[in-house]
Amino acid sequence: MTTILERIGFVFIRVFEQTGLWFSALWDTVRWTFRRPFDGREWLRQMVRVGVDSIPVVVLTAMFTGMVLALQTFIGFRRVHAEQFVASVVSLAMLRELSPVLVGLMVTGRVGSSMAAEIGTMKVTEQIDALKALATEPVQYLFVPRIVAGVVMLPFLVILGDFLGIYGGYLIAVKMMNTNPVVYQQNTYQFLTLNDLWSGLIKAAAFGLILTLTGCVRGYYTTGGAEGVGRATTNAVVSASLIILLSDFFLTKILF
Amino acid sequence: MAFIELRNLSKTFDGKQVLRDMSIDIDRGETVVIVGGSGTGKSVTLKHIIGLLKPDRGQVIIDEHDITKMPELALNQFRRRFGMSFQEGALFDSMNVYENIAFPLRRHTKMKEADIRARVEECLEDVHLHGVEKKRPSELSGGMRRRVGFARAISLKPEILLFDEPTTGLDPVISDIIAELICEMDMKLGTTTVTITHDMKVAFKVADRVAMLYDGQIIEQGTPEQFQESTNPIVRQFIEGRAEGPLTDID
Numbered sequence: 001m002t003t004i005l006e007r008i009g010f011v012f013i014r015v016f017e018q019t020g021l022w023f024s025a026l027w028d029t030v031r032w033t034f035r036r037p038f039d040g041r042e043w044l045r046q047m048v049r050v051g052v053d054s055i056p057v058v059v060l061t062a063m064f065t066g067m068v069l070a071l072q073t074f075i076g077f078r079r080v081h082a083e084q085f086v087a088s089v090v091s092l093a094m095l096r097e098l099s100p101v102l103v104g105l106m107v108t109g110r111v112g113s114s115m116a117a118e119i120g121t122m123k124v125t126e127q128i129d130a131l132k133a134l135a136t137e138p139v140q141y142l143f144v145p146r147i148v149a150g151v152v153m154l155p156f157l158v159i160l161g162d163f164l165g166i167y168g169g170y171l172i173a174v175k176m177m178n179t180n181p182v183v184y185q186q187n188t189y190q191f192l193t194l195n196d197l198w199s200g201l202i203k204a205a206a207f208g209l210i211l212t213l214t215g216c217v218r219g220y221y222t223t224g225g226a227e228g229v230g231r232a233t234t235n236a237v238v239s240a241s242l243i244i245l246l247s248d249f250f251l252t253k254i255l256f
Numbered sequence: 257m258a259f260i261e262l263r264n265l266s267k268t269f270d271g272k273q274v275l276r277d278m279s280i281d282i283d284r285g286e287t288v289v290i291v292g293g294s295g296t297g298k299s300v301t302l303k304h305i306i307g308l309l310k311p312d313r314g315q316v317i318i319d320e321h322d323i324t325k326m327p328e329l330a331l332n333q334f335r336r337r338f339g340m341s342f343q344e345g346a347l348f349d350s351m352n353v354y355e356n357i358a359f360p361l362r363r364h365t366k367m368k369e370a371d372i373r374a375r376v377e378e379c380l381e382d383v384h385l386h387g388v389e390k391k392r393p394s395e396l397s398g399g400m401r402r403r404v405g406f407a408r409a410i411s412l413k414p415e416i417l418l419f420d421e422p423t424t425g426l427d428p429v430i431s432d433i434i435a436e437l438i439c440e441m442d443m444k445l446g447t448t449t450v451t452i453t454h455d456m457k458v459a460f461k462v463a464d465r466v467a468m469l470y471d472g473q474i475i476e477q478g479t480p481e482q483f484q485e486s487t488n489p490i491v492r493q494f495i496e497g498r499a500e501g502p503l504t505d506i507d
């Protein structure tokens with residue numbers, strides 16, 4: 001009995017510890033972002049890595065999500081003769097929810113994990129110590145460009161995802177379900193407000209921050225050789241995905 | 257007051273005490289060599305001097321600043337006065353050799369690219385490496401990596417140099433070249449140097465003072481001559497490299 005309680009206790013302590021580390025790293029990153037020297041080249045390199053290199057993944061994910069969403073809602077809505085609302089459901093769902101969350105999760109798998117592995121390897125091979133010894137703060141040199149890239153690039157990827165998702169839905173509705181294309185297009189925009197777009201983009205920036213920061217922090221606190229790097233990588237993906245899904249709920253609640 | 261003072265340092269890792277009340281003073285411009293058995297805490301000592309590790313107890317005072325109490329930002333600035341080469345090189349593997357050595361120059365000076373190139377070539381020349389600028393660290397041998405690490409440490413001509421086994425794994429000729437280089441920098445630039453080595457030949461060649469670390473403390477120190485004459489049986493066994501003796505009786 002005590003051992004079970006003890007274990008639960010340890011889990012709680014660990015969670016609090018990790019949360020503390022996470023927020024203190026966030027605070028350090030914010031402070032170091034506005035301090036010289038600014039490393040423009042590195043910022044750009046990370047933006048390419050997070051943004052441009054993720055385009056293929058985002059294209060596939062968003063297209064197929066939009067397509068399957070249209071297909072599913074069609075099947076359901078046909079039963080209540082509400083097919084004309086398919087377009088609105090697809091566009092609302094993509095903008096507000098699916099595009100930010102799916103892009104966030106996909107980029108976590110692609111980029112968050114590789115950041116954890118990269119920084120974790122630097123940690124276990126003393127490259128982080130070498131950075132410090134060369135009077136270079138790892139938070140400034142490693143964290144800042146990656147996190148800035150995440151916050152800046154995710155909204156762009158989400159806009160791309162919005163378009164492609166809606167287009168995927170359109171393809172299914174028009175080509176497979178023989179909906180009138182003009183009516184479908186109208187219905188796509190009819191119930192949308194600018195707020196829908198914004199809430200999705202704010203989420204995207206938040207998820208960009210979460211996934212890059214989690215990747216960096218997990219990498220930075222790696223211990224124990226190659227195995228440790230593997231653990232850090234897995235942990236980065238699992239915890240970033242969880243944080244994204246949890247914060248998604250609260251962000252939706254706040255942003256409407 | 258000495259330039260570098262380690263005062264009563266104690267450090268424990270996971271219940272294993274590595275340093276216990278360890279103290280040593282190093283004067284400005286002096287070259288101190290620390291010797292000692294494998295795993296006695298020589299690298300740990302070096303990392304305390306540059307503030308990469310914090311002692312559990314004790315102080316590290318450098319030029320009258322206690323760096324154990326320094327906030328991270330000030331410490332970061334302070335480290336510009338240091339150069340350090342790591343035991344395993346610790347080269348940045350996302351960069352080639354040239355970029356590794358140019359890294360501190362680009363970051364901390366306003367040197368033009370042509371001057372940086374000249375300085376990098378000079379540093380590589382110093383450690384007798386040719387035609388490796390474009391190579392990645394993973395394409396180099398262990399000894400080459402160590403020499404690139406050495407070159408990176410000296411590229412800014414810092415006032416304090418810390419070398420963690422700079423000659424281990426190098427052939428005797430190159431070892432001697434590195435030893436000469438350490439002596440030369442000491443003479444020309446008045447650098448304060450702390451070097452760790454297992455190579456007694458190198459130790460006696462470069463050192464103003466040799467200190468031996470054993471069981472978490474400095475048990476003997478003196479000029480190379482004094483050190484060689486030491487009557488401490490542990491030091492004798494170490495210098496003579498014998499398998500039998502007090503060093504090996506304990507464990």
Ligand SMILES: Nc1ncnc2c1ncn2[C@@H]1O[C@H](COP(=O)(O)OP(=O)(O)OP(=O)(O)O)[C@@H](O)[C@H]1O
Pocket residue numbers: 269270274292293294295296297298299300301343
């Ligand atoms: N970051 C660390 N975490 C845990 N233990 C450590 C750490 N760094 C060093 N140690 C331990 O401290 C002891 C001394 O290590 P150190 O690297 O200083 O040895 P060393 O004297 O440099 O040996 P060598 O000559 O083999 O390089 C070792 O037992 C090592 O396990």
Ligand SMILES: [Mg+2]
Pocket residue numbers: 298299300343420
């Ligand atoms: Mg060592």
